[in-house]
Amino acid sequence: xxxxxxxxxxxxxxxxxxxxxxxxxxxxxxxxxxxxxxxxxxxxxxxxxxxxxxxxxxxxxxxxxxxxxxxxxxxxxxxxxxxxxxxxxxxxxxxxxxxxxxxxxxxxxxxxxxxxxxxxxxxxxxxxxxxxxxxxxxxxxxxxxxxxxxxxxxxxxxxxxxxxxxxxxxxxxxxxxxxxxxxxxxxxxxxxxxxxxxxxxxxxxxxxxxxxxxxxxxxxxxxxxxxxxxxxxxxxxxxxxxxxxxxxxxxxxxxxxx
Amino acid sequence: xxxxxxxxxxxxxxxxxxxxxxxxxxxxxxxxxxxxxxxxxxxxxxxxxxxxxxxxxxxxxxxxxxxxxxxxxxxxxxxxxxxxxxxxxxxxxxxxxxxxxxxxxxxxxxxxxxxxxxxxxxxxxxxxxxxxxxxxxxxxxxxxxxxxxxxxxxxxxxxxxxxxxxxxxxxxxxxxxxxxxxxxxxxxxxxxxxxxxxxxxxxxxxxxxxxxxxxxxxxxxxxxxxxxxxxxxxxxxxxxxxxxxxxxxxxxxxxxxx
Numbered sequence: 001x002x003x004x005x006x007x008x009x010x011x012x013x014x015x016x017x018x019x020x021x022x023x024x025x026x027x028x029x030x031x032x033x034x035x036x037x038x039x040x041x042x043x044x045x046x047x048x049x050x051x052x053x054x055x056x057x058x059x060x061x062x063x064x065x066x067x068x069x070x071x072x073x074x075x076x077x078x079x080x081x082x083x084x085x086x087x088x089x090x091x092x093x094x095x096x097x098x099x100x101x102x103x104x105x106x107x108x109x110x111x112x113x114x115x116x117x118x119x120x121x122x123x124x125x126x127x128x129x130x131x132x133x134x135x136x137x138x139x140x141x142x143x144x145x146x147x148x149x150x151x152x153x154x155x156x157x158x159x160x161x162x163x164x165x166x167x168x169x170x171x172x173x174x175x176x177x178x179x180x181x182x183x184x185x186x187x188x189x190x191x192x193x194x195x196x197x198x199x200x201x202x203x204x205x206x207x208x209x210x211x212x213x214x215x216x217x218x219x220x221x222x223x224x225x226x227x228x229x230x231x232x233x234x235x236x237x238x239x240x241x242x243x244x245x246x247x248x249x250x251x252x253x254x255x256x257x258x
Numbered sequence: 259x260x261x262x263x264x265x266x267x268x269x270x271x272x273x274x275x276x277x278x279x280x281x282x283x284x285x286x287x288x289x290x291x292x293x294x295x296x297x298x299x300x301x302x303x304x305x306x307x308x309x310x311x312x313x314x315x316x317x318x319x320x321x322x323x324x325x326x327x328x329x330x331x332x333x334x335x336x337x338x339x340x341x342x343x344x345x346x347x348x349x350x351x352x353x354x355x356x357x358x359x360x361x362x363x364x365x366x367x368x369x370x371x372x373x374x375x376x377x378x379x380x381x382x383x384x385x386x387x388x389x390x391x392x393x394x395x396x397x398x399x400x401x402x403x404x405x406x407x408x409x410x411x412x413x414x415x416x417x418x419x420x421x422x423x424x425x426x427x428x429x430x431x432x433x434x435x436x437x438x439x440x441x442x443x444x445x446x447x448x449x450x451x452x453x454x455x456x457x458x459x460x461x462x463x464x465x466x467x468x469x470x471x472x473x474x475x476x477x478x479x480x481x482x483x484x485x486x487x488x489x490x491x492x493x494x495x496x497x498x499x500x501x502x503x504x505x506x507x508x509x510x511x512x513x514x515x516x
Binding site: 050082105 | 270277284352379389
């Protein structure tokens with residue numbers, strides 16, 4: 001190909017390499033990193049070598065690469081996930097201690113529910129979610145809460161776009177979803193029933209920041225047959241409310257920065 | 259100055275800029291970033307602009323910069339903090355729910371105790387520690403545990419180096435610290451009494467990985483007068499032991515990568 005891509009800055013090549021690890025792959029080969037970053041192997045090899053020397057990447061014995069601890073340390077300074085998750089963790093701990101189940105904290109990011117923190121134990125139902133990963137808005141408890149309070153424009157865009165069925169129970173009818181969102185706004189609670197993965201259900205509530213805007217959603221995800229979902233409602237609702245009060249008392253932690 | 263620094267790779271300039279945020283400063287000005295990274299303002303301005311465009315940094319309204327959410331998302335993929343902290347969180351949640359106090363998980367890194375996770379609530383005693391920050395080995399519960407099991411070479415280096423007194427109660431006598439480390443190896447528990455900050459005390463226990471090596475330390479830090487420290491011992495010890503069992507069952511999570 002003779003069509004050269006437009007000249008990009010040197011920093012962009014580095015960020016493209018690091019962003020190759022974004023989808024959650026723990027290990028990538030040099031070839032895979034270069035393919036995702038759109039770089040020739042020679043350039044990629046040199047830059048990956050520098051990033052490894054700096055501790056941003058780690059080279060594993062078998063030759064592949066993963067994100068290094070130094071990059072984790074720097075990323076952990078990000079103000080928004082840090083402040084919000086630090087304030088949320090004690091409430092999530094209480095919900096976990098009471099249920100032994102998955103407790104999740106998510107924010108709206110690029111029309112997805114970005115998981116800021118997840119607390120689960122050995123007995124918790126297995127889930128697709130992971131910290132720093134994202135989930136569909138229409139098929140998850142946290143997602144429905146965030147979508148319900150995201151405003152008309154976001155709702156129109158998401159409900160007008162593809163609404164994949166993750167299970168036979170995923171609600172994919174925009175009109176039915178709109179009715180659910182209105183109900184969530186009315187009650188301040190969202191429920192899902194095997195809509196993201198078979199056998200699980202969830203209860204989720206909005207977390208209000210300064211100015212009463214919804215800045216996050218908190219949920220508990222349990223086995224469908226393990227608990228009365230309605231019993232979770234008051235626990236999730238009060239944890240989300242108390243977290244919101246802490247956020248208002250420390251407003252910088254809840255500031256959005258999309 | 260005419261002395262040019264040796265030519266470094268382009269990636270190194272980017273990592274130097276990002277590492278300027280390592281000490282835990284939430285916000286830095288462009289001038290401060292360039293000073294820490296050892297870059298001329300013109301070069302720094304261009305690279306910081308590219309990093310901001312990529313979402314790795316965020317420019318705040320008043321003109322300073324902070325770490326962006328995208329960098330947090332990539333850093334969160336780091337295998338070691340992720341696996342260890344995910345397995346540890348449910349045990350930390352139980353310790354928090356039982357005490358309402360600071361619960362900390364740390365690993366040995368560069369002769370410091372690197373805090374992988376911290377769980378605390380509104381009533382917990384204020385601490386210097388923060389996630390991704392590090393603490394001195396000789397003056398903290400997690401640090402003493404890690405030092406006790408780090409081997410002779412590390413102990414000689416740390417005890418032979420500076421041992422700053424963080425409070426009037428910090429133990430700075432190498433012989434007394436050596437005796438404490440032997441006692442910690444014997445009992446499997448470390449205690450501190452106002453050695454890092456006035457009014458606080460802690461109990462800490464080692465977390466064993468596959469092969470029975472110590473891979474982390476778990477602690478609870480409480481007000482000196484709020485609790486009988488000895489009551490914490492069995493709780494911290496059993497949480498650390500159970501976490502170790504989970505680590506052995508999922509060995510990749512506890513693999514060290516210093």
